Amino acid sequence: MRNQAKYAFALLICVAIFLPLIQIQLMWISLLLVSFVVLGLRDMQQARHAIRRNYPILGHFRYLLESIRPEINQYFVESNTNGMPFNREIRSIIYQRAKKQNDAIGFGTRHDVYANGHECITHTMFPSAVVPETLRTTIGGPHCKQPYNSSIFIVSGMSFGSLSGAAIEALNKGAKLGEFIHNSGEGGISEYHRKHGGDLIWQIGTGYFGCRDIHGRFSREKFIAVANDAQVKMIEIKISQGAKPGLGGMLPGGKITEEISLARGVPLNVDVISPGTHSEFSSIDGLLDFIEELRDLSHGKPIGVKLCLGSESEFEQLCKEMVKKQIVPDFISLDGAEGGTGSSSVEFTNHVGLPLYDALFIINKCLKKYSLREDIKIIASGKITDGFDIIKTIAQGSDLCASARGMMMALGCIQALKCESNKCPVGIATQNPSLTKGLVPAEKSARVYSYHKKTIDSVAKMLSVMGLTHTSELRPFHILKRNSEGHLTSAESASGS
Numbered sequence: 001m002r003n004q005a006k007y008a009f010a011l012l013i014c015v016a017i018f019l020p021l022i023q024i025q026l027m028w029i030s031l032l033l034v035s036f037v038v039l040g041l042r043d044m045q046q047a048r049h050a051i052r053r054n055y056p057i058l059g060h061f062r063y064l065l066e067s068i069r070p071e072i073n074q075y076f077v078e079s080n081t082n083g084m085p086f087n088r089e090i091r092s093i094i095y096q097r098a099k100k101q102n103d104a105i106g107f108g109t110r111h112d113v114y115a116n117g118h119e120c121i122t123h124t125m126f127p128s129a130v131v132p133e134t135l136r137t138t139i140g141g142p143h144c145k146q147p148y149n150s151s152i153f154i155v156s157g158m159s160f161g162s163l164s165g166a167a168i169e170a171l172n173k174g175a176k177l178g179e180f181i182h183n184s185g186e187g188g189i190s191e192y193h194r195k196h197g198g199d200l201i202w203q204i205g206t207g208y209f210g211c212r213d214i215h216g217r218f219s220r221e222k223f224i225a226v227a228n229d230a231q232v233k234m235i236e237i238k239i240s241q242g243a244k245p246g247l248g249g250m251l252p253g254g255k256i257t258e259e260i261s262l263a264r265g266v267p268l269n270v271d272v273i274s275p276g277t278h279s280e281f282s283s284i285d286g287l288l289d290f291i292e293e294l295r296d297l298s299h300g301k302p303i304g305v306k307l308c309l310g311s312e313s314e315f316e317q318l319c320k321e322m323v324k325k326q327i328v329p330d331f332i333s334l335d336g337a338e339g340g341t342g343s344s345s346v347e348f349t350n351h352v353g354l355p356l357y358d359a360l361f362i363i364n365k366c367l368k369k370y371s372l373r374e375d376i377k378i379i380a381s382g383k384i385t386d387g388f389d390i391i392k393t394i395a396q397g398s399d400l401c402a403s404a405r406g407m408m409m410a411l412g413c414i415q416a417l418k419c420e421s422n423k424c425p426v427g428i429a430t431q432n433p434s435l436t437k438g439l440v441p442a443e444k445s446a447r448v449y450s451y452h453k454k455t456i457d458s459v460a461k462m463l464s465v466m467g468l469t470h471t472s473e474l475r476p477f478h479i480l481k482r483n484s485e486g487h488l489t490s491a492e493s494a495s496g497s
Contacts, residue, residue, distance in 0.1 A: 146301045243344045256269065287318075395474040396476055466478060
């Protein structure tokens with residue numbers, strides 16, 4: 001009896017302790033079931049989504065899985081060499097170089113060297129000595145009074161507004177540390193561009209941000225004030241860009257902070273339109289006159305034009321007018337259609353504009369035909385991220401290369417593909433303070449510097465094994481490419497140059 005009493009007493013204690021807990025659990029289960037019932041009834045009654053109407057509750061899992069598809073694809077499905085726009089191998093090289101980690105791979109190449117399109121360089125049995133610090137080129141034609149000695153690898157144009165202030169500051173400080181130039185993008189020069197004093201290419205687009213009057217037209221007085229700043233080394237007139245050639249854009253008033261307002265010279269809380277064309281000129285003749293005017297107003301600084309090539313005949317007409325008027329830009333920034341830091345519709349992103357290497361061949365051919373090539377430097381941009389990209393691009397006609405997305409990845413970009421959403425998870429392509437706080441300029445600027453330095457070092461090593469001493473010695477025949485018949489041919493023979 002005593003044992004039975006003990007068991008009964010113990011049972012009463014357990015009931016007293018666990019019954020309330022069981023009741024709480026039952027309450028939560030009941031609430032959960034009621035919630036599912038309400039959600040299911042709502043799904044069946046709504047008319048917008050057929051999946052939810054036909055499969056109440058379960059239909060939501062389809063949208064959940066779709067929302068995380070990019071992450072699943074990037075982390076679990078893609079191989080090292082088949083991801084787009086940049087595969088994991090390329091991203092890893094950038095991250096490793098930015099973080100000063102070992103970027104070597106073992107056990108052989110992951111590429112099929114017999115596949116159609118595989119590329120390689122011609123090397124020699126007798127390597128040369130190459131000093132990475134000498135891999136620079138001087139920009140400035142016969143009418144330029146302040147030529148600029150540039151690194152062969154620079155930061156391509158990305159605007160403050162598209163990128164966060166922290167990202168701009170980190171890029172500029174990295175450029176200062178590495179002695180390479182930073183293109184401002186068309187959003188004007190902000191306090192973040194100026195904080196560390198890195199050299200700048202001031203890009204002027206159709207909105208004339210930083211040099212516009214109250215009506216949005218070009219202001220000569222404001223241009224003079226900015227252009228003659230010692231930090232501004234070159235000035236670039238933006239005609240078009242690879243992601244959306246021929247299109248302008250709109251920055252909603254709600255996104256215009258006081259900092260953006262100051263940098264762009266626009267009012268707060270008012271939508272700002274960037275037209276598709278310039279108001280200062282509407283012809284080739286007018287463009288050349290504008291180039292000459294900006295050169296005079298800036299006291300002879302290098303003046304260039306940025307474009308994504310669309311028409312060979314139109315560019316040839318530009319060359320004819322250069323010869324006729326004796327006015328030439330000091331440089332041309334050539335953006336391939338594969339350029340992508342600007343957001344655009346799928347149709348424009350995929351089908352408008354010539355790819356970089358096709359455009360590069362045409363521009364070189366035209367400039368040489370009219371004896372203009374010696375006076376004009378070509379800056380090429382379009383998915384250029386590593387030493388081989390630079391070697392290949394300069395061999396096929398450019399003088400130097402610019403990178404936007406490569407520099408973004410050096411900052412920490414994880415290719416989340418959310419640039420247009422203002423939800424960039426690493427604080428680069430967003431103005432959301434809760435996200436930009438994650439990007440620390442002091443840390444990321446060191447990574448930009450390291451990425452640039454190690455990439456230039458890789459170019460020097462490749463030049464060395466080719467028996468060359470400078471990128472200016474590169475020619476199309478130095479690059480071999482496997483054709484559809486399985487044979488290696490030079491880029492020279494492939495282009496017909």
